[in-house]
Amino acid sequence: MGQQADTLASRFGFTTGQVVQEFGWDDDVDQPLREALEGVLGSELVDEDYDDVVDGVLIWWREEDGDLTDMLVDVQTALDDGGQVWLLTRKPARDGHVGHSEIQEASTTAGLHATSTFSAGDDWSATRLAPRGR
Numbered sequence: 001m002g003q004q005a006d007t008l009a010s011r012f013g014f015t016t017g018q019v020v021q022e023f024g025w026d027d028d029v030d031q032p033l034r035e036a037l038e039g040v041l042g043s044e045l046v047d048e049d050y051d052d053v054v055d056g057v058l059i060w061w062r063e064e065d066g067d068l069t070d071m072l073v074d075v076q077t078a079l080d081d082g083g084q085v086w087l088l089t090r091k092p093a094r095d096g097h098v099g100h101s102e103i104q105e106a107s108t109t110a111g112l113h114a115t116s117t118f119s120a121g122d123d124w125s126a127t128r129l130a131p132r133g134r
Contacts, residue, residue: 008120009036012086014056016042023048023075024060028096029088030121056084060124062096068103072110072129085112085129094123103127 014020014037022034022045037058038044045058057075061068075085087103090096100117107113112129120126 004032006036006039008033008118009040011118011120012037012040012056012058012126013084014040016040018055019043019046019050019052020056020058021046021048021050021054021075021078022058022060023071024062024065024088026060028062028123029060030124033121033124050078052078053080054078054083055080057086059085059087061087061089061098063090063098064096068098068106069109072106072112076110076112087127087129088120088124089127091119091123091125108132 018041020037020041025047034045046054057079059071059075061071065071072085072087079085089098089103103114107129111132113132115128115130117125117127
């Protein structure tokens with residue numbers, strides 16, 4: 001999985017030296033992908049308690065995690081201009097799967113829109129969320 005995780009990590013578009021904040025970490029996250037992302041960044045992902053500006057946000061989200069709109073609004077408060085928001089959700093037929101329509105609705109309400117989605121491992125899909133045009 002090492003090389004595959006490294007290849008997947010490169011698709012997120014993060015670069016060395018950026019600070020990326022992680023939300024929703026739990027035992028079910030894709031650990032090889034996390035490690036590969038940290039390899040790209042050259043440092044560890046910062047946790048939910050980090051209180052400075054960040055270059056990107058990585059959200060592990062499951063159906064039972066609560067209100068996705070609230071989460072998407074909250075994560076934008078510390079995001080630097082041009083920062084990236086990546087939402088990782090469980091794939092269909094996996095416990096905790098979140099449907100694309102729910103992602104679209106929550107994103108729109110939070111002032112974002114989905115720009116791309118790809119498979120980010122065996123159990124997770126990654127969706128890039130960007131600010132809506134004015």
